[in-house]
Amino acid sequence: xxxxxxxxxxxxxxxxxxxxxxxxxxxxxxxxxxxxxxxxxxxxxxxxxxxxxxxxxxxxxxxxxxxxxxxxxxxxxxxxxxxx
Amino acid sequence: xxxxxxxxxxxxxxxxxxxxxxxxxxxxxxxxxxxxxxxxxxxxxxxxxxxxxxxxxxxxxxxxxxxxxxxxxxxxxxxxxxxxxxxxxxxxxxxxxxxxxxxxxxxxxxxxxxxxxxxxxxxxxxxxxxxxxxxxxxxxxxxxxxxxxxxxxxxxxxxxxxxxxxxxxxxxxxxxxxxxxxxxxxxxxxxxxxxxxxxxxxxxxxxxxxxxxxxxxxxxxxxxxxxxxxxxxxxxxxxxxxxxxxxxxxxxxxxxxxxxxxxxxxxxxxxxxxxxxxxxxxxxxxxxxxxxxxxxxxxxxxxxxxxxxxxxxxxxxxxxxxxxxxxxxxxxxxxxxxxxxxxxxxxxxxxxxxxxxxxxxxxxxxxxxxxxxxxxxxxxxxxxxxxxxxxxxxxxxxxxxxxxxxxxxxxxxxxxxxxxxxxxxxxxxxx
Ligand SMILES: Cc1cc2nc3c(=O)[nH]c(=O)nc-3n(C[C@H](O)[C@H](O)[C@H](O)COP(=O)(O)OP(=O)(O)OC[C@H]3O[C@@H](n4cnc5c(N)ncnc54)[C@H](O)[C@@H]3O)c2cc1C
Ligand code: FES
Numbered sequence: 001x002x003x004x005x006x007x008x009x010x011x012x013x014x015x016x017x018x019x020x021x022x023x024x025x026x027x028x029x030x031x032x033x034x035x036x037x038x039x040x041x042x043x044x045x046x047x048x049x050x051x052x053x054x055x056x057x058x059x060x061x062x063x064x065x066x067x068x069x070x071x072x073x074x075x076x077x078x079x080x081x082x083x084x
Numbered sequence: 085x086x087x088x089x090x091x092x093x094x095x096x097x098x099x100x101x102x103x104x105x106x107x108x109x110x111x112x113x114x115x116x117x118x119x120x121x122x123x124x125x126x127x128x129x130x131x132x133x134x135x136x137x138x139x140x141x142x143x144x145x146x147x148x149x150x151x152x153x154x155x156x157x158x159x160x161x162x163x164x165x166x167x168x169x170x171x172x173x174x175x176x177x178x179x180x181x182x183x184x185x186x187x188x189x190x191x192x193x194x195x196x197x198x199x200x201x202x203x204x205x206x207x208x209x210x211x212x213x214x215x216x217x218x219x220x221x222x223x224x225x226x227x228x229x230x231x232x233x234x235x236x237x238x239x240x241x242x243x244x245x246x247x248x249x250x251x252x253x254x255x256x257x258x259x260x261x262x263x264x265x266x267x268x269x270x271x272x273x274x275x276x277x278x279x280x281x282x283x284x285x286x287x288x289x290x291x292x293x294x295x296x297x298x299x300x301x302x303x304x305x306x307x308x309x310x311x312x313x314x315x316x317x318x319x320x321x322x323x324x325x326x327x328x329x330x331x332x333x334x335x336x337x338x339x340x341x342x343x344x345x346x347x348x349x350x351x352x353x354x355x356x357x358x359x360x361x362x363x364x365x366x367x368x369x370x371x372x373x374x375x376x377x378x379x380x381x382x383x384x385x386x387x388x389x390x391x392x393x394x395x396x397x398x399x400x401x402x403x404x405x406x407x408x409x410x411x412x413x414x415x416x417x418x419x420x421x422x423x424x425x426x427x428x429x430x431x432x433x434x435x436x437x438x439x440x441x442x443x444x445x446x447x448x449x450x451x452x453x454x455x456x457x458x459x460x461x462x463x464x465x466x467x468x469x470x471x472x473x474x475x476x477x478x479x480x481x482x483x484x485x486x487x488x489x490x491x492x493x494x495x496x497x498x499x500x501x502x503x504x505x506x507x508x509x510x511x512x513x514x515x
Contacts, residue, residue: 018225020136022221026225029225039445042445044442045213045311046213046221049218051125052474053201053475054443055442069220069224071127
């Protein structure tokens with residue numbers, strides 16, 4: 001990873017990504033395709049990639065229900081998934 | 085979430101949506117010397133097709149528009165989402181967790197379109213994504229090289245996505261278009277009246293190379309436990325299975341009409357109704373691009389320019405020549421639409437236990453006896469989750485013919501307590 005990489009944490013794990021990477025892409029890379037559980041407990045991940053479906057929603061820097069596909073990774077960001 | 089008055093803004097012309105239509109509108113309106121604001125909920129301008137391309141345009145068309153925008157004077161408000169109407173002339177927006185009010189004299193709605201997703205067994209599995217959905221994630225940093233991808237569904241977007249993924253090193257396991265070959269051939273012939281489109285189509289086929297493009301085939305099941313492993317497809321006669329890492333699947337596009345609807349604009353069967361100068365049925369509110377009806381890039385650019393002129397300075401003669409170009413692009417869009425009409429079999433893919441509303445996990449069986457969208461909402465909670473019916477509303481409109489009915493603000497989820505506060509404040513403040 002080149003020097004301009006961005007450091008953030010996903011569920012407490014420190015990771016580095018290229019600038020411009022969305023939080024959804026970072027979670028797919030480091031955590032895998034399951035982002036959350038649905039109301040009946042089935043696994044879910046991003047669907048639309050454009051802020052419409054809310055399947056990729058995560059807690060980012062303490063704010064719940066953020067669409068991770070529309071959020072760019074920032075240095076020091078804390079991302080929390082909903083995977084048990 | 086709280087209202088941050090220090091960030092309130094007021095504009096002569098406010099444009100909502102930073103895709104091709106909104107960008108073209110911004111360039112023209114600012115060229116007329118008006119104070120223009122351009123809002124988009126993504127981190128950067130470009131919309132769906134030019135997502136993330138501001139610094140590195142991938143086509144000549146994109147380069148031209150980004151350069152024009154660069155030379156224009158306007159205020160860009162990326163990462164900002166319009167969630168409601170405070171009062172006529174003022175919209176409520178959300179940006180990184182706080183609420184702001186944006187006021188305007190003229191408003192241009194260029195909210196674009198989203199993909200149509202239809203339920204079939206397994207479609208909720210992680211790694212089953214939209215065609216444009218997977219493309220968007222690949223554009224925002226998801227490494228796709230070496231991954232095997234099945235592209236399926238309908239429409240010209242499948243080809244554009246396949247070409248993009250292939251270029252990024254994905255292994256394409258086939259492109260499956262539900263429309264029958266006979267209709268596509270007709271569309272292919274129709275292209276001869278549009279020379280620029282032919283070269284585009286040839287170019288895409290060339291980029292896709294030896295990958296199989298199969299018409300008259302569609303997905304019937306996505307298979308996997310915690311994550312997608314394979315896809316079952318059919319041509320109506322036999323069913324076969326293809327292993328893959330991703331299924332990129334969309335059944336065409338549907339316009340984003342929530343914002344025009346809460347502003348009181350009349351909506352027709354294809355999208356927001358506009359007059360020849362792109363004005364909606366609400367005075368000083370214009371609409372351009374996919375939100376007036378899905379029609380592709382050229383149409384979005386023409387409509388955006390016309391709306392920009394009209395919103396900034398009425399109906400200038402110098403912009404009248406654009407109307408012809410727009411009407412020609414509209415005719416092309418209509419032909420396209422007919423060629424990719426969705427087949428009836430797609431209405432019957434979901435089994436009784438297949439989830440239709442993904443937010444509330446409402447299965448197809450629970451919707452079987454319902455008579456309307458409102459009935460379904462009240463009886464099953466269909467469409468009551470965070471996406472507010474954007475996915476299942478479009479799906480049930482195709483499956484059951486249900487109209488979505490009235491849209492209520494906020495059109496995207498925001499902290500409700502604070503919203504009540506904003507609306508009660510604004511009701512008492514002078515307009
Ligand atoms: C997922 C997807 C991928 C596509 N990929 C391609 C492709 O590769 N090639 C191709 O030729 N065509 C593609 N298209 C079609 C292309 O988008 C259209 O042809 C056309 O360019 C649309 O232009 P537009 O300006 O009308 O809308 P868009 O480009 O969709 O722009 C609308 C913008 O408005 C924003 N917006 C909507 N509502 C709000 C709100 N309330 N607040 C703030 N912002 C809002 C959206 O996030 C979006 O950025 C794609 C379409 C979709 C849906
Ligand atoms: S993937 Fe649909 S909102 Fe992010």
